[in-house]
Amino acid sequence: MNCDVLVVGAGVVGAATTWALAERGARVLTLDAHGPTHRYGSSHGESRIFRRAYWEGAAYLPLLNRANELWAELEEAHGDTLLVRTGGVFIGSGEGGVVPLGRRTARLGGIEHEVWNAARLADRFPWFGVDEGMTALYEPGAYTVLAARARLAMLDAAVRRRARLRFGDEAERLRPVVDGVEVRLRSGEKISCGVVVLATGPWMQGALAIGLGHVLAPVRVPVYWFRADHRLGIEGFPAFLYESAGGGVVYGVPEWGGGAPRIKVGFHNRQQRPGDPQNTTSHAVAPRFRREMAAVVSRILTGVDPEPVSWRQCYYTLTPDGGFVIDRSPADPRVVHVSACSGHGFKFATAVGECAAALALGEPASVDLSPFTSARFEEERQISRSAPRT
Ligand SMILES: Cc1cc2nc3c(=O)[nH]c(=O)nc-3n(C[C@H](O)[C@H](O)[C@H](O)COP(=O)(O)OP(=O)(O)OC[C@H]3O[C@@H](n4cnc5c(N)ncnc54)[C@H](O)[C@@H]3O)c2cc1C
Numbered sequence: 001m002n003c004d005v006l007v008v009g010a011g012v013v014g015a016a017t018t019w020a021l022a023e024r025g026a027r028v029l030t031l032d033a034h035g036p037t038h039r040y041g042s043s044h045g046e047s048r049i050f051r052r053a054y055w056e057g058a059a060y061l062p063l064l065n066r067a068n069e070l071w072a073e074l075e076e077a078h079g080d081t082l083l084v085r086t087g088g089v090f091i092g093s094g095e096g097g098v099v100p101l102g103r104r105t106a107r108l109g110g111i112e113h114e115v116w117n118a119a120r121l122a123d124r125f126p127w128f129g130v131d132e133g134m135t136a137l138y139e140p141g142a143y144t145v146l147a148a149r150a151r152l153a154m155l156d157a158a159v160r161r162r163a164r165l166r167f168g169d170e171a172e173r174l175r176p177v178v179d180g181v182e183v184r185l186r187s188g189e190k191i192s193c194g195v196v197v198l199a200t201g202p203w204m205q206g207a208l209a210i211g212l213g214h215v216l217a218p219v220r221v222p223v224y225w226f227r228a229d230h231r232l233g234i235e236g237f238p239a240f241l242y243e244s245a246g247g248g249v250v251y252g253v254p255e256w257g258g259g260a261p262r263i264k265v266g267f268h269n270r271q272q273r274p275g276d277p278q279n280t281t282s283h284a285v286a287p288r289f290r291r292e293m294a295a296v297v298s299r300i301l302t303g304v305d306p307e308p309v310s311w312r313q314c315y316y317t318l319t320p321d322g323g324f325v326i327d328r329s330p331a332d333p334r335v336v337h338v339s340a341c342s343g344h345g346f347k348f349a350t351a352v353g354e355c356a357a358a359l360a361l362g363e364p365a366s367v368d369l370s371p372f373t374s375a376r377f378e379e380e381r382q383i384s385r386s387a388p389r390t
Helices: 012-023 058-078 098-109 118-124 147-160 201-205 287-300 346-361 374-386
Strands: 003-008 028-032 047-050 088-092 114-117 135-139 143-146 164-167 171-177 180-185 190-198 217-226 239-243 249-255 262-267 310-318 325-328 335-340
Touching: 003 012, 003 180, 003 346, 012 028, 012 147, 012 335, 012 346, 028 147, 028 190, 047 058, 047 249, 047 346, 058 098, 058 147, 058 346, 088 098, 088 118, 098 135, 098 239, 114 118, 118 135, 143 147, 147 164, 147 346, 190 346, 201 217, 201 310, 201 335, 217 287, 262 287, 310 335, 325 346, 325 374, 335 346
Parallel strands: 003 028, 003 190, 028 164, 088 239, 190 335
Antiparallel strands: 047 143, 088 135, 114 135, 171 180, 180 190, 217 262, 217 310, 239 249, 249 262, 325 335
């Protein structure tokens, strides 16, 4: 047996799983098809938002709370900044989802928050363009995770605990054997392990995702960078969500690295197109998408130059209900699936990794995982089985 647990994929979820396994003393080997840092898949880039007033639902609270503790632990162990305390402001109308549902979760979870009218918002955060009837939910404890740095900090912590990492090695096939799983690499090498954790992000749909391929949809989604108006700068700029009257939700976050400070902006629920993460050659963004985003930014971010300074494509993996899968494979309990994160998984990664490690080691998870089982997609599985093959 080459290792107790083989983790396939060293994006943020695989990195967190590797860290958690190594902390528990497991013999862990982690493979990634690409290098230690790369710009494919979902985890690259400088920043991700962490927020707990979660309009997506209170079912995420236990996982969010645990993730929050673990991010702080990681930063403490790392000894350098990984979390930037920007706070978060979530803007919308009383009828939409972001403010009322976020407020509901905040109340249920005892999360510090304030609800502001448009005038208070304009006074506190002058970058936003808001109509009179709009409201904002302010979560002072929200923050920005320095994404690339945090992921590397996890891998670093894992290696210090004797985890082994291999880059440029692509897992191609899994084969259940008597005492575990045999994983064949593209190079022809075979690795035997007790359990395999698949943390392959948008590649989850491929041949490795036994029993789940039918419900996972990798999508391509653009992300843009804008310059703040020089009179305002970005000092004090919060992480934000902005829900427009038509239901479009835009997210944004300040970034400080790589030269001039910028604001990263993207749609949370638009401009998504089926995408093949294997296509590593084209990161072009259609001009009509760029025009659409520029028009939205000129309306909602008045303190920002509305012409994007750069843009690129990113990938993530949607499930039918926009939730996660953190579960053993329906086809073989020695295969654990994580990292179908539906575009909002980075903030959870520390806790997801810990839960994946528990599943792999046959231990109880620190969080109730029942909202994240693959069995909730049983109906889709039946439909896809009975669909005529063409
Ligand atoms: C533009 C954008 C903005 C986002 N903003 C936020 C945010 O603000 N907050 C938030 O919480 N979340 C956010 N997300 C979502 C979050 O980034 C993802 O949920 C998270 O990064 C998923 O990580 P992952 O490890 O599952 O996948 P990935 O990062 O894609 O990692 C998968 C890894 O598996 C490797 N791999 C794949 N197949 C194989 C194989 N066969 N063999 C070996 N290796 C393999 C790949 O090379 C890759 O390194 C955002 C996502 C995007 C794209």
